[in-house]
Amino acid sequence: xxxxxxxxxxxxxxxxxxxxxxxxxxxxxxxxxxxxxxxxxxxxxxxxxxxxxxxxxxxxxxxxxxxxxxxxxxxxxxxxxxxxxxxxxxxxxxxxxxxxxxxx
Amino acid sequence: xxxxxxxxxxxxxxxxxxxxxxxxxxxxxxxxxxxxxxxxxxxxxxxxxxxxxxxxxxxxxxxxxxxxxxxxxxxxxxxxxxxxxxxxxxxxxxxxxxxxxxxxxxxxxxxxxxxxxxxxxxxxxxxxxxxxxxxxxxxxxxxxxxxxxxxxxxxxxxxxxxxxxxxxxxxxxxxxxxxxxxxxxxxxxxxxxxxxxxxxxxxxxxxxxxxxxxxxxxxxxxxxxxxxxxxxxxxxxxxxxxxxxxxxxxxxxxxxxxxxxxxxxxxxxxxxxxxxxxxxxxxxxxxxxxxxxxxxxxxxxxxxxxxxxxxxxxxxxxxxxxxxxxxxxxxxxxxxxxxxxxxxxxxxxxxxxxxxxxxxxxxxxxxxxxxxxxxxxxxxxxxxxxxxxxxxxxxxxxxxxxxxxxxxxxxxxxxxxxxxxxxxxxxxxxxxxxxxxxxxxxxxxxxxxxxxxxxxxxxxxxxxxxxxxx
Amino acid sequence: xxxxxxxxxxxxxxxxxxxxxxxxxxxxxxxxxxxxxxxxxxxxxxxxxxxxxxxxxxxxxxxxxxxxxxxxxxxxxxxxxxxxxxxxxxxxxxxxxxxxxxxxxxxxxxxxxxxxxxxxxxxxxxxxxxxxxxxxxxxxxxxxxxxxxxxxxxxxxxxxxxxxxxxxxxxxxxxxxxxxxxxxxxxxxxxxxxxxxxxxxxxxxxxxxxxxxxxxxxxxxxxxxxxxxxxxxxxxxxxxxxxxxxxxxxxxxxxxxxxxxxxxxxxxxxxxxxxxxxxxxxxxxxxxxxxxxxxxxxxxxxxxxxxxxxxxxxxxxxxxxxxxxxxxxxxxxxxxxxxxxxxxxxxxxxxxxxxxxxxxxxxxxxx
Numbered sequence: 001x002x003x004x005x006x007x008x009x010x011x012x013x014x015x016x017x018x019x020x021x022x023x024x025x026x027x028x029x030x031x032x033x034x035x036x037x038x039x040x041x042x043x044x045x046x047x048x049x050x051x052x053x054x055x056x057x058x059x060x061x062x063x064x065x066x067x068x069x070x071x072x073x074x075x076x077x078x079x080x081x082x083x084x085x086x087x088x089x090x091x092x093x094x095x096x097x098x099x100x101x102x103x104x
Numbered sequence: 105x106x107x108x109x110x111x112x113x114x115x116x117x118x119x120x121x122x123x124x125x126x127x128x129x130x131x132x133x134x135x136x137x138x139x140x141x142x143x144x145x146x147x148x149x150x151x152x153x154x155x156x157x158x159x160x161x162x163x164x165x166x167x168x169x170x171x172x173x174x175x176x177x178x179x180x181x182x183x184x185x186x187x188x189x190x191x192x193x194x195x196x197x198x199x200x201x202x203x204x205x206x207x208x209x210x211x212x213x214x215x216x217x218x219x220x221x222x223x224x225x226x227x228x229x230x231x232x233x234x235x236x237x238x239x240x241x242x243x244x245x246x247x248x249x250x251x252x253x254x255x256x257x258x259x260x261x262x263x264x265x266x267x268x269x270x271x272x273x274x275x276x277x278x279x280x281x282x283x284x285x286x287x288x289x290x291x292x293x294x295x296x297x298x299x300x301x302x303x304x305x306x307x308x309x310x311x312x313x314x315x316x317x318x319x320x321x322x323x324x325x326x327x328x329x330x331x332x333x334x335x336x337x338x339x340x341x342x343x344x345x346x347x348x349x350x351x352x353x354x355x356x357x358x359x360x361x362x363x364x365x366x367x368x369x370x371x372x373x374x375x376x377x378x379x380x381x382x383x384x385x386x387x388x389x390x391x392x393x394x395x396x397x398x399x400x401x402x403x404x405x406x407x408x409x410x411x412x413x414x415x416x417x418x419x420x421x422x423x424x425x426x427x428x429x430x431x432x433x434x435x436x437x438x439x440x441x442x443x444x445x446x447x448x449x450x451x452x453x454x455x456x457x458x459x460x461x462x463x464x465x466x467x468x469x470x471x472x473x474x475x476x477x478x479x480x481x482x483x484x485x486x487x488x489x490x491x492x493x494x495x496x497x498x499x500x501x502x503x504x505x506x507x508x509x510x511x512x513x514x515x516x517x518x519x520x521x522x523x524x525x526x527x528x529x530x531x532x533x534x535x536x537x538x539x540x541x542x543x544x545x546x547x548x549x550x551x552x553x554x555x556x557x558x559x560x561x562x563x564x565x566x567x568x569x570x571x572x573x574x
Numbered sequence: 575x576x577x578x579x580x581x582x583x584x585x586x587x588x589x590x591x592x593x594x595x596x597x598x599x600x601x602x603x604x605x606x607x608x609x610x611x612x613x614x615x616x617x618x619x620x621x622x623x624x625x626x627x628x629x630x631x632x633x634x635x636x637x638x639x640x641x642x643x644x645x646x647x648x649x650x651x652x653x654x655x656x657x658x659x660x661x662x663x664x665x666x667x668x669x670x671x672x673x674x675x676x677x678x679x680x681x682x683x684x685x686x687x688x689x690x691x692x693x694x695x696x697x698x699x700x701x702x703x704x705x706x707x708x709x710x711x712x713x714x715x716x717x718x719x720x721x722x723x724x725x726x727x728x729x730x731x732x733x734x735x736x737x738x739x740x741x742x743x744x745x746x747x748x749x750x751x752x753x754x755x756x757x758x759x760x761x762x763x764x765x766x767x768x769x770x771x772x773x774x775x776x777x778x779x780x781x782x783x784x785x786x787x788x789x790x791x792x793x794x795x796x797x798x799x800x801x802x803x804x805x806x807x808x809x810x811x812x813x814x815x816x817x818x819x820x821x822x823x824x825x826x827x828x829x830x831x832x833x834x835x836x837x838x839x840x841x842x843x844x845x846x847x848x849x850x851x852x853x854x855x856x857x858x859x860x861x862x863x864x865x866x867x868x869x870x871x872x873x874x875x876x877x878x879x880x881x882x883x884x885x886x887x888x889x890x891x892x893x894x895x896x897x898x899x900x901x902x903x904x905x906x907x908x909x910x911x912x913x914x915x916x917x918x919x920x921x922x923x924x925x926x927x928x929x930x931x932x933x934x935x936x937x938x939x940x941x
Contacts, residue, residue: 006232006354010247010272011155036246044231044336050812050830051483055335057231059480059518061238062144063137063548064219064365066513067229067480075202075551075868076811081137081184189849197849206849495738496584496750499609505616506735508829513811513872539609544875545847549811552834553867555856558849 005042017086028084035061035068035079046070046079046092053095069093107133107180109426110196110209112187112368115143116170116412117404118215121419122181123173128427131178133207135185135198141171143217144237145412148245156247159271161264163307163412164244170416182207188546190214190368192397197545197558204554211399211426214369215419218362218405221384222518223257223469224478224486227331228358236359240265249274253355254340256280256329259463260308261359267311270318278351279315280342282360282466284325291462301455323349327468331356360466364406367517370543372397378535381460382409383470384521385540392425393418401426410453417449470525478526479519481512489523493530499539500524513549516541577603577747579921580766580776582754582790583783585615586730586906589737590913591780591921593652596744598918603747603774605754605766612785612802612845615906617877619807619835620730620827621820622662622908625669625697625722629683632690633932634886637912639694642724644911649728652736655743660728660736661828667725668705668821670716670862677718684720697722711816713864719821727820729828730907737910749774754783757793759895780921782901784880785843795894797935800902802843803881805836806851808874816865823862832866834859836877845876879904882938889920889933900935 014029021043028037035058038046045055046068058068061080068079071091082088109125111118114136122132142149146167153165174181182200189197194209220235227233236255242248243265249272255262258281266276291298298305315322323344332339332350341350363384366376374395376385386408393401401422404415421442428438472478474487484507492503500516500523503509509523510516516523520541528538579595581588584606592602607613624642628634642664649662671677681699688695700708701718708721742748753769757779766774781787781794791798812830820826824834837851852874860867880902882888887903899921903909912928920927 006251006253007242007248008251008274010159010243010249012247033246036242036248039242040246040248046231049481049483051481054229054483055231056229056480057336058234059238060220060235061241064514064517065480069513076549076870081186083139189847189852191849195849495735495742496606496748497609498751501609501616502750505613505731506738508731511873513870515873542610544873545849545852546871546874549870549872551867552810552856552860552869552871555853555871556860556867559853559857 005040006044007040009040017084019084019086019088019090021090022092030084030086032084033080034082034084034088037084038079048093048095050093105133105205105207107131107207107209108430109211109213109423110135110194110207111213111215112190112196113143113215113217113404114138114141114174114181115145115215115217115404115415116167117217117415117419118143118213119170119173119419120416121213121215121403121423122179123170123176124420124423125427126176126178128424129432130423130427130430133180133182133209134174135182135187135196135207137184137186139183141174141181142167144241146171147241152244152247156243159268160244161268186548186550187368188548188550190372190547192372192400194399199550199554202551202554204550204558210430211401213393213401213403213419213422213426214406215404216365216368216406217415218409219365219517220359221361221363221465222522223358223360223466224472224476224522225329225331225358225469226473226476227333227337229477229480230331230333230337231335232333232337232354233331233356233358236261236265236357237362239357240268243268243272250355250357252277252353253357254278254280254351254353255357255359256326256340256342257358257360257466258283259359259361260459263308263311263315265357266320267314270314270320275318275320277353279320279322280326280329280340280344281322281324282326282329283463287462287464291458294458294461297454297456298458300451301458304455304459329466329468360469361463362405362409363521364408365517366406366540367515367543367547369395369402369406370540371545371547372400374400376540379408381457383465384409385535391421393422394425410456414449414452417445417452420445421449470522471529472522478522479509479512481514482508484509484519486522486526489526490530493527497527498531498533500527500541501539503527504541510541515543515547576763577601577774577776579603579778579780580605580764580774581780581782582757582766583781583786584738584748584750585613585782585784586734586737586910587784587901587903587913588780588782589734589741590906590910591782591901591917592741592746593737593744594914594918595921596741596746597914598922601745602741603749603776604741605752605768605774606748606750607753607786608751612843612878614784614877614880614904615730615734617805617807617875618730618907619805619833620727620825620907621667622664622726622728623667623905624724625667625684625720627905628886629687631884631886631932632687635687635691638905638908639724640916641909641912642726644915645726645728648911648914652733652740656736656739658732658736658739660732662726662728664726666721666723666819667727668719668721668819670719670821670823672715672717672861674717677720680720696724709818711863711865713861715861721819725820727825728907733907733910754786754790757790757898759897764897778897778899778921780899780901784902785878787900787902791900794898794900795892796890796900797938798900798902799883799938800888801881802878804839804841804845804876805879806839806847806855806874806876807833807835808852808855808871809833810866810869811872813869817863821862824859824866831872832869843878845878847874847876884937887933888935889917889930890935
């Protein structure tokens with residue numbers, strides 16, 4: 001899941017902690033903005049929309065666009081308004097979510 | 105919890121207002137969504153000015169004294185607070201870390217700033233496409249800079265982020281601007297004001313020189329802008345100088361101006377008017393920022409785009425009038441204190457008419473092609489909106505009912521102006537007549553659990569929550 | 575240009591009637607309000623509902639049943655004509671109860687009504703465990719539910735859109751952005767005047783303007799004793815399907831959001847949303863489905879119900895101005911199918927017209 005990131009960290013000196021992204025361990029800088037940290041870690045897609053299943057990533061970074069929505073500890077949250085902490089459980093909505101919402 | 109003045113937003117307007125109000129003897133609660141003061145323009149200034157001031161520049165570090173101004177006992181700065189309802193009587197409901205609370209303000213100041221003007225071009229919903237403001241926020245707060253990025257649109261902010269990227273050692277691959285020579289010529293009519301605001305011009309020219317020295321290719325009068333890619337941005341294509349260009353990249357930063365963030369004011373049904381020069385709706389306020397609801401004020405870019413320095417002065421004016429209103433200072437004292445503030449405000453605003461004319465919005469993004477998504481949340485296209493207009497919709501609340509634009513979690517922040525522009529063009533009505541979304545609480549999503557908890561227990565005191573370290 | 579009918583009010587009620595008249599070959603002009611008009615059609619809960627309707631007036635229960643039964647064909651026809659799925663689902667609905675006592679009281683009332691309806695009132699009572707089999711996410715505070723098999727729900731906004739679309743497709747003239755200021759009958763024709771100076775002439779007039787009938791009704795000789803009743807409603811983010819059947823407390827809409835409602839407030843023409851109102855709705859919804867505690871509320875709104883004194887529809891031809899009809903109700907979604915399929919024959923005075931006498935204004939004392 002982690003690829004070469006299109007983003008560079010200017011001062012990558014923060015202590016790292018481990019979070020879980022879709023069940024896999026990921027090392028991110030402690031205390032960093034979660035959306036920025038995920039982008040820098042090479043995670044461009046934060047969710048797939050419930051309407052068409054299209055991929056989305058952070059757009060505004062200021063809490064207004066809601067494209068960086070991820071599920072953190074069971075609640076849908078804006079990643080750009082969260083801080084990286086050890087043990088965060090982050091789940092991204094896959095295209096499948098949209099399908100199951102339409103089912104039955 | 106009560107306060108003389110509740111300030112929503114800890115950007116330049118809110119920070120300056122809080123400090124001025126407390127000097128005049130008011131108790132202040134300032135609610136802000138971020139972990140630290142600064143707003144977007146001074147995002148995380150208390151941490152980042154020292155670390156990255158050389159990249160971000162002196163204007164950024166100017167936020168430090170404003171942030172320091174909040175460190176006073178009569179100011180309660182509630183961080184990570186999401187405001188989701190503002191009642192006309194001054195009751196402000198907000199959440200911190202999943203817990204709801206209410207603070208009652210005898211006066212309320214909305215200092216919620218600006219949003220990037222939506223720039224719907226083909227492909228703008230792809231991962232990797234962000235606002236230029238987002239690019240800046242990444243540098244300011246996180247020290248994260250895009251490696252292979254193209255900047256597209258119009259306005260001085262593009263020069264600023266390009267210069268910052270140059271200083272960070274990762275210049276953008278290209279600067280693709282939509283304004284034309286004709287715009288520059290037309291803007292010369294406002295040269296008088298521009299010369300009074302000459303500092304801005306000098307800064308702009310020196311940033312352009314910096315960008316040129318770094319060898320960043322620059323295109324102007326660009327049209328037909330589209331982002332290519334399937335699962336993420338892969339290239340920006342556009343036409344400039346009679347030729348189609350395609351620049352492979354990983355990140356696209358879009359920008360064509362900022363507009364007032366209307367959500368809070370609209371939720372209070374405060375009247376707005378279309379400002380043709382700035383191509384945005386602006387709330388109606390008096391010279392102190394007071395709205396039609398006498399206890400509610402608006403200051404800063406949320407009351408009309410003027411920039412950070414102007415916002416600061418407007419925040420002071422609103423605070424002075426709130427203090428007079430609550431009988432803490434006399435009208436004379438208010439006016440004496442306001443005189444130099446107004447003079448400074450006039451100076452800051454002098455350059456605006458020139459900038460507004462020199463960097464107009466990208467026309468094709470105001471009337472997007474039928475296939476372009478305009479509502480990112482519900483994935484409604486410009487063609488859908490035109491179809492609803494053909495079914496009799498004259499305003500955005502009717503199209504919202506017909507096709508859901510504005511119903512998603514962003515609640516219309518990034519589609520409202522586009523939908524209204526399209527409807528106005530289709531019906532032949534003016535923008536004011538076409539209207540805007542009826543904005544309702546919650547201003548931002550709130551969990552049902554939080555809401556339900558407020559039914560069972562009275563709202564908690566935010567000072568207690570702050571003391572808990574939350 | 576003279577239409578057979580002028581319909582004042584282009585919400586679900588007016589458009590359903592217009593659609594039905596067009597289907598019978600009549601020409602119709604619909605006059606609709608502006609972007610900011612009070613619109614129950616934009617704010618309702620979307621139930622196609624039978625239970626609890628007409629507890630004291632079996633004819634109303636029957637009328638609702640008739641509409642619920644006709645909804646399938648109605649939705650299919652509209653869907654086929656416009657290509658829009660109305661999201662109709664009719665596999666029963668619940669009245670959830672948090673106490674044995676209220677459950678028992680309601681069951682007794684339903685039994686009484688069932689007897690009056692000759693036994694055609696298919697409901698069953700589910701205890702908590704039986705309910706849990708149907709609704710795995712139901713909360714422990716819910717002691718049981720009445721499952722009524724004639725209940726269901728639809729997407730009310732898509733119904734509004736499909737009607738707006740198909741009325742035009744069938745040749746109806748719809749003029750939006752109008753405020754009707756006056757209606758008069760002269761030389762056997764009605765002349766409807768609008769605030770912007772526009773006028774429409776028609777042989778008959780249907781007043782289906784929701785709360786607008788309060789003002790326009792008396793001009794046509796109606797009592798129109800209606801009032802606004804506020805309902806606050808809210809809806810969550812889109813969620814994977816977890817609610818099987820709708821209830822009066824919550825339903826999961828076809829797009830995935832869970833719609834929660836509604837308050838009943840007598841506050842006049844105030845359609846605002848209040849924090850206590852939202853908190854009360856949230857508490858009840860979380861009690862019904864605890865998993866909703868983690869769901870994000872995305873939108874809320876206040877809508878104004880169009881209520882008559884007894885809550886029943888009013889169908890009345892004007893005594894003083896024959897040819898003018900008042901059609902108003904608070905259940906425009908449930909009744910859309912009969913308004914489209916059956917009401918036109920009553921307006922036309924056809925041989926197969928339904929007997930709607932109990933819904934006339936005669937039931938209201940002169941005020």
